[in-house]
Amino acid sequence: MLLQSYYEPSSHQDKAITSATSPSTAPESIQNSQNEFTTLSHKHEERDGLSKLESKFLKRVDTTEIRNFHGAYASVPHPAGSHQDYKTALFTAEQFESFGIKAEIVEYYSLLSLPVHRKLSILSPPEAVRQLNLTEESVPGDTCTSNEDALPPYLGYSDSGNVTAAVVYVNYARPVDFQWLKDNNITLEGKIALVRYGGNFRGLKVMLAEQHGMAGVLIYSDPLDDGYGQGPVYPEGPWRPEGSFQRGSVQYNSISGGDPLTPGFPSLPGEPYLSKEECKTIPHIPTLPLSYGQARYILESLGGKKAPDAWQGALDLANGDYFVGDDEATVLNLDVAMDNSIGPIWDVIGTIEGTEEPDQMVIIGNHRDAWVCGAIDPSSGSAVMLEIARGLGELLKGGWKPR
Structure with missing residues (x-):
């Protein structure tokens, strides 16, 4: 069947796509408007009502990292269950692990x-x-x-x-x-x-x-x-x-x-x-x-x-x-x-264990698959999700643990 041939799972030996080499596919006029966004300072001042930990997290948000993550996800078409979708799963898991977050890929059939x-x-x-x-x-x-x-x-x-x-x-x-x-x-x-x-x-x-x-x-x-x-x-x-x-x-x-x-x-x-x-x-x-x-x-x-x-x-x-x-x-x-x-799809689950209430969960997520390249839906959200994970990973390296 067509679905079975198109949605062929790739080998776990496939290399994950890398954010550093992913080209921007947008026309120059759109890239210019995006460049205006990247000039925004990511050095957040400590604000009233925020704890020192929250302010520390916000100061780590980097628009360049978000842009790189976005380029990695949105550089090629990756509909659900496709070979390219699987490669984005590998990329996501690889990023989680690099942040110090335990990651696993779970396969479902939908x-x-x-x-x-x-x-x-x-x-x-x-x-x-x-x-x-x-x-x-x-x-x-x-x-x-x-x-x-x-x-x-x-x-x-x-x-x-x-x-x-x-x-x-x-x-x-x-x-x-x-x-x-x-x-x-x-x-x-x-x-x-x-x-x-x-x-x-x-x-x-x-x-x-x-x-x-x-x-x-x-x-x-x-x-x-x-x-x-x-x-x-x-x-x-x-x-x-x-x-x-x-x-x-x-x-x-x-x-x-x-x-x-x-x-x-x-x-x-x-x-x-x-x-x-x-x-x-x-x-x-x-x-x-x-x-x-x-x-x-x-x-x-x-x-x-x-x-x-x-x-x-x-x-x-x-x-x-x-x-x-x-x-x-x-x-x-x-x-x-x-x-x-029915065909395979892949959830990437990164877990940070709590110290006092490990059975309680705060879930942050975003879907990866796209009808075509998905620059807006879903890759804008996927890129932000990875940057949140990167920030949490930085806090982990400093000794922080969730309750």
């Missing part, structure tokens, strides 16, 4: 998700017929956006399916949005939902669409919320350009988080695993993310009722406004094949 095939086409009206582009545009100067190992845009835990149906614009796909559609006698069952990011978690959008009998979901970032409606787009600014897709999981986390097949249990061989049919926390309909550059073609083809003012976005559409599509004139074919299979 449900992982990979795209096999993705296709989206507008079948009608005749003037709108086209196959939509599901390839993310690369950004000059940002090597991660052109990395051949990067997975294409998809939504984790989407189901497979080939659906041909009319499309309905559902705004943010919140309960209030579905209620407005029902109050206006707009049929949802069997339709494909076009929804925009914002207002609630993407998994809730899909869950509510499935509960209303919809056959598939497309999620795009409207430039009003994440794009030129907010300010300059990447690489000139931080906002999403028109060729960018927001990846992510559509697991129903409001029901249960963690591995969908082992709710309440560790994902280990011998533990009970749910079947796909038993699992209530992942979709049973196909889903895809869209860029707003491609969502435009669907929105421009929609007719029927004009969407409420609060549903209007920032796209300058040929038909002027956003419409709901209740006339059923716009028909799409959504074709998604996923490989959702």
Whole structure:
């Protein structure tokens, strides 16, 4: 299976990646703004309300170290369970040990998700017929956006399916949005939902669409919320350009988080695993993310009722406004094949034993895996976590121990 070949655990003989040689992949304009951050002093003055130990810890925080850790994590794509993900686990454990913190790597087996095939086409009206582009545009100067190992845009835990149906614009796909559609006698069952990011978690959008009998979901970032409606787009600014897709999981986390097949249990061989049919926390309909550059073609083809003012976005559409599509004139074919299979993931656990209450725990953590390189999510957090660990290690070397 594709999942088994892509998510191949690497040998423990692999060398951990090193922070010192990891190149920055950001364009120059973004690097300049990052350099402004690194000029901030990391020499914290002792503040009122802080103990001497806390002040000592803060004085050890070094933005250069954070930058190096960040570069080590975010230099290459490392989705969950992949060879590169395993290398980041080795790197993390190596860093913990270098700080004087006991470390171990624990392997679990959880449900992982990979795209096999993705296709989206507008079948009608005749003037709108086209196959939509599901390839993310690369950004000059940002090597991660052109990395051949990067997975294409998809939504984790989407189901497979080939659906041909009319499309309905559902705004943010919140309960209030579905209620407005029902109050206006707009049929949802069997339709494909076009929804925009914002207002609630993407998994809730899909869950509510499935509960209303919809056959598939497309999620795009409207430039009003994440794009030129907010300010300059990447690489000139931080906002999403028109060729960018927001990846992510559509697991129903409001029901249960963690591995969908082992709710309440560790994902280990011998533990009970749910079947796909038993699992209530992942979709049973196909889903895809869209860029707003491609969502435009669907929105421009929609007719029927004009969407409420609060549903209007920032796209300058040929038909002027956003419409709901209740006339059923716009028909799409959504074709998604996923490989959702069980595979390995690796937790890195560093432990500092307490002296008086060793059975009490304070847990500091951050996930490592990323949909692509993960410069923001999760590597910004991973880098800070390592710097916290480094600071604690310095205190350990000075004789400190937690209670």
